[in-house]
Every structure is written in C-alpha cells, then in structure tokens.
Amino acid sequence: MLFNGSKRINIFRAKIIIEDNSIFFMNITDYLRTIVPFSQDELEDISSYFQKESVSKNQVLVRQGEISKTLYFVEQGMGRSYYLNDNGKEITQWFFGEGKFMASVDSFFQQCPSLYYLEVLDDSIVYSISKTKLDELFEKYSNMEKLGRLVSTEMLTRVVNKLNAIQFQTARERYEYMLDEFPDIAYQVPLGHIASYLGMTQETLSRIRKTNSDK
Amino acid sequence: MLFNGSKRINIFRAKIIIEDNSIFFMNITDYLRTIVPFSQDELEDISSYFQKESVSKNQVLVRQGEISKTLYFVEQGMGRSYYLNDNGKEITQWFFGEGKFMASVDSFFQQCPSLYYLEVLDDSIVYSISKTKLDELFEKYSNMEKLGRLVSTEMLTRVVNKLNAIQFQTARERYEYMLDEFPDIAYQVPLGHIASYLGMTQETLSRIRKTNSDK
DNA sequence: TTTGCTTTTTGATCTAGGTCAAAAGAAATG
DNA sequence: CATTTCTTTTGACCTAGATCAAAAAGCAAA
Numbered sequence: 001m002l003f004n005g006s007k008r009i010n011i012f013r014a015k016i017i018i019e020d021n022s023i024f025f026m027n028i029t030d031y032l033r034t035i036v037p038f039s040q041d042e043l044e045d046i047s048s049y050f051q052k053e054s055v056s057k058n059q060v061l062v063r064q065g066e067i068s069k070t071l072y073f074v075e076q077g078m079g080r081s082y083y084l085n086d087n088g089k090e091i092t093q094w095f096f097g098e099g100k101f102m103a104s105v106d107s108f109f110q111q112c113p114s115l116y117y118l119e120v121l122d123d124s125i126v127y128s129i130s131k132t133k134l135d136e137l138f139e140k141y142s143n144m145e146k147l148g149r150l151v152s153t154e155m156l157t158r159v160v161n162k163l164n165a166i167q168f169q170t171a172r173e174r175y176e177y178m179l180d181e182f183p184d185i186a187y188q189v190p191l192g193h194i195a196s197y198l199g200m201t202q203e204t205l206s207r208i209r210k211t212n213s214d215k
Numbered sequence: 216m217l218f219n220g221s222k223r224i225n226i227f228r229a230k231i232i233i234e235d236n237s238i239f240f241m242n243i244t245d246y247l248r249t250i251v252p253f254s255q256d257e258l259e260d261i262s263s264y265f266q267k268e269s270v271s272k273n274q275v276l277v278r279q280g281e282i283s284k285t286l287y288f289v290e291q292g293m294g295r296s297y298y299l300n301d302n303g304k305e306i307t308q309w310f311f312g313e314g315k316f317m318a319s320v321d322s323f324f325q326q327c328p329s330l331y332y333l334e335v336l337d338d339s340i341v342y343s344i345s346k347t348k349l350d351e352l353f354e355k356y357s358n359m360e361k362l363g364r365l366v367s368t369e370m371l372t373r374v375v376n377k378l379n380a381i382q383f384q385t386a387r388e389r390y391e392y393m394l395d396e397f398p399d400i401a402y403q404v405p406l407g408h409i410a411s412y413l414g415m416t417q418e419t420l421s422r423i424r425k426t427n428s429d430k
Numbered sequence: 431t432t433t434g435c436t437t438t439t440t441g442a443t444c445t446a447g448g449t450c451a452a453a454a455g456a457a458a459t460g
Numbered sequence: 461c462a463t464t465t466c467t468t469t470t471g472a473c474c475t476a477g478a479t480c481a482a483a484a485a486g487c488a489a490a
Contacts, residue, residue: 138361
C-alpha cells in the first residue's frame with residue numbers, strides 16, 4: 001500500500017531519477033528551455049530575474065485576502081493552494097509539484113485579493129519573481145510572452161481536466177484521476193488534503209484506498 | 216420567471232444595450248482594443264486575418280476526435296462545447312457568449328484530438344482564424360502574444376471559478392453561480408444543456424427553478 | 431387544429447457519499 | 461519513552477440528488 005520508491009525515469013518532470021538512483025533536479029533554466037527555445041543569452045538574463053530561495057515546511061507564501069505579488073517555480077518540494085470554507089475547513093484547490101510554476105493564480109495575474117492561501121508542504125527550493133519583474137521580462141522578450149501564453153494554456157488544460165473529473169466521475173474515479181495527474185504527490189501529503197482537493201470527505205477517501213488495496 | 220428584457224448597459228460585453236433599446240454589437244476590433252492597447256495600424260492588419268462568417272443554429276464546428284484548427288470570436292449568438300459520456304448523453308462543458316473567443320480549447324491550443332464537440336446554439340455571427348494564421352500573428356506582434364496570454368489567464372480564472380462552484384456547492388448554489396457567470400445565456404438555452412453544464416440532472420434543475428420562482 | 435416531436439415538470443423510489451462519533455495509529459515534543 | 465497532538469480508519473446513520481417512469485406543456489409542420 002505504500003509508495004515503494006519505484007525507479008522511474010521522468011522526462012519533462014523536474015526530478016529525473018536515473019537507474020543508479022542518482023537524482024537530478026531540473027532548475028528553472030532547464031525548464032524554460034523545454035517550453036520555448038530561448039537563446040543562451042536570453043536564458044542567462046532571464047534566470048537572473050529569479051531568486052533562488054529555501055522555504056521550510058508549512059510556510060505560508062500567500063494569505064487569503066492579500067494581493068499576491070510573487071510567482072514561484074518549484075525546483076524541489078511541493079506546495080498547495082487552499083481556502084477556508086464556511087465551516088472554516090481547509091479545502092485544497094491545487095497541488096504544485098516539482099518543475100511547475102506555483103502561485104495564487106487569480107490574485108497574481110489579475111492583481112486582486114487572493115481567494116486562497118498558498119503554502120509549502122515540505123522543505124522546498126523555489127525560484128521567485130515579482131509581478132513587476134515578470135512584466136519587465138514580458139516587455140523585454142517576446143519569447144517570454146510566448147512562454148507565458150504556453151504555460152497558461154497548459155494550466156488551463158489541466159484545470160479543465162480536473163473539472164471534468166470532479167463534475168462527472170465517482171469518488172473512486174476521481175481518486176484515480178489524482179493518481180494519474182499527481183503521481184508523485186498522491187502518497188506524500190496528508191489524506192485530508194487530497195480528499196478536499198477531490199471534493200470528498202477524508203472518510204470516503206480512506207474507504208476507497210482500503211478497498212483498492214484489498215484487491 | 217421569464218427574463219424580462221431588462222435594460223442594462225454592459226460595458227466589456229459584446230452587446231451594448233442603450234436606454235432607448237438600440238443595440239450595438241461589439242466587433243472583434245472593438246474587443247481587441249479593450250484587452251491590449253493596439254495601434255490603429257495593428258488593429259486593421261490583425262482584423263484582416265479574421266474572417267467574418269454566419270453560422271446557423273445547431274451547426275457543429277468541431278467534432279469529438281478531430282484536431283481543431285480554428286478559433287472563433289462570437290459577435291452575435293452563442294455556442295457551447297459538449298461531449299458524450301459513457302451513456303451517450305451530451306454533457307455541456309462550456310458556454311461561449313457574445314464577445315468571447317470560442318474553441319475546443321485543448322484541441323486548438325495543444326493540437327490534440329478534441330474531447331469535445333463545439334456547436335452553435337443560435338444563428339450566429341462569428342470571426343474565425345486558423346491556428347496557422349494565429350501563430351503568424353503571435354510571431355508578428357508581441358502585443359498579440361500579450362493578448363493571448365491575457366485571454367488565457369482570464370479564461371483560466373473563469374474555469375477555476377466554475378471548478379470551485381462545482382466542487383463545493385449545492386445544486387442550488389451552482390445554479391446561482393450560473394446566473395451570475397452567464398446571465399445572458401441562462402434563459403436562452405434548453406434546460407438540459409444547463410443542467411449538464413452544472414453537473415446535475417435536468418429534473419433537479421427543474422425543481423430548483425420551480426422552488427426559486429415560488430419564493 | 432391536428433399530429434408528431436421535443437422539452438419540461440412531477441412523483442416515487444433508491445443510493446453514493448456525507449455526517450457524526452469514537453477508536454486506532456503515527457508522529458512530534460519535552 | 462511517555463505524553464500530547466495530529467492523522468487515519470471504522471461504524472452507524474442520514475440526506476441531496478440520481479434514476480426511472482410518465483404526464484404535461486411547447487412548438488413546428490402541414
């Protein structure tokens with residue numbers, strides 16, 4: 001039932017595990033290059049706009065109501081966005097795994113008060129950039145505009161996928177969608193976070209996992 | 216209970232209804248200008264890439280499985296995307312109102328087989344552009360990249376909103392979200408389309424409307 | 431204005447998954 | 461390592477909304 005550290009080679013993910021178990025983390029430069037063919041000069045300049053930071057477990061990066069000024073890229077670790085519902089319960093809205101941009105999307109892009117908290121779930125290494133600096137990059141390089149467009153449409157596709165999972169699938173099917181979409185995350189975060197992400201109670205998710213493992 | 220043609224002035228929507236009941240439809244040039252400050256020359260050139268078309272009611276623009284090559288802008292009328300679930304039932308995935316871009320988003324942007332049908336629900340006037348031409352525009356004007364980025368992030372925000380409505384609200388609350396998000400559409404399309412969009416059966420939606428009108 | 435569709439409403443029943451409560455397991459803290 | 465706190469599991473029960481079936485209401489063609 002536990003995630004038994006299977007060896008995989010994940011191309012296009014941040015973490016690349018090679019057969020001898022050595023691990024390479026993709027840094028932001030490597031990542032940018034996988035999306036748009038930047039020149040070496042561009043890459044160096046663009047990277048210099050980002051700041052590498054260590055963030056420790058459970059640190060909150062954005063609070064509900066704040067206007068988020070920073071976009072993050074997760075090199076190592078993971079994060080999630082969540083909000084408090086009417087009963088004060090935390091509802092996970094999204095997970096951000098390694099090799100992904102992380103932000104309170106609405107707040108950062110529309111510069112409106114954030115509906116969500118953004119927090120880090122593990123000791124992590126991230127690259128951060130302010131809205132202002134990012135806008136400078138958009139002005140400076142049309143390749144950056146392109147990157148922004150591609151990253152947004154990719155995110156859009158993922159959100160639409162989740163929407164369909166949530167809207168028309170049973171609790172069990174939704175859990176399977178989760179295993180598929182976030183294989184790395186599914187066994188690393190508290191069950192309650194995943195349950196709320198999938199729009200079910202943790203009791204239900206616990207029962208699903210149990211019957212899955214019975215098979 | 217009927218939508219009683221109230222006079223509104225909707226700025227940033229395609230249809231502008233003035234107090235004397237005259238109606239102006241926003242064309243694509245007007246729309247582009249509301250998002251990014253294009254120059255007049257740019258606007259004229261960009262518009263020339265789009266083709267104005269009349270599409271008649273119930274015409275299908277994209278079929279499930281096809282790779283969608285065209286993006287539409289709705290000047291008049293409305294459209295929806297939907298798919299057939301395991302029981303062959305049509306499930307509405309999104310509505311496209313006046314003054315919005317319309318596409319099978321995943322297929323058009325990622326050039327993968329469409330999960331959805333795209334159809335027009337009323338006799339409509341749309342502007343169309345091919346993926347190739349659009350990419351030319353992205354190359355030619357960095358303002359177009361910007362437009363692409365802004366339109367995608369706006370769409371992303373909307374989809375995230377729907378996701379939250381679907382995931383954590385009761386059937387009645389979801390219907391209220393719909394009235395809010397698509398006020399123009401809510402009373403113009405068959406109840407079944409709306410019900411499936413909101414992830415409920417049409418019987419349930421019918422009962423909700425009934426008790427709402429009882430109050 | 432009758433005939434034949436399509437859409438909407440109503441009623442009776444059923445069930446997936448929620449709620450509430452408590453026990454059992456893990457993990458952090460001192 | 462004992463204690464407190466957090467997380468997961470289990471059980472009993474309950475409801476929102478689904479399903480199934482059929483009647484009613486609209487609407488279009490002829």
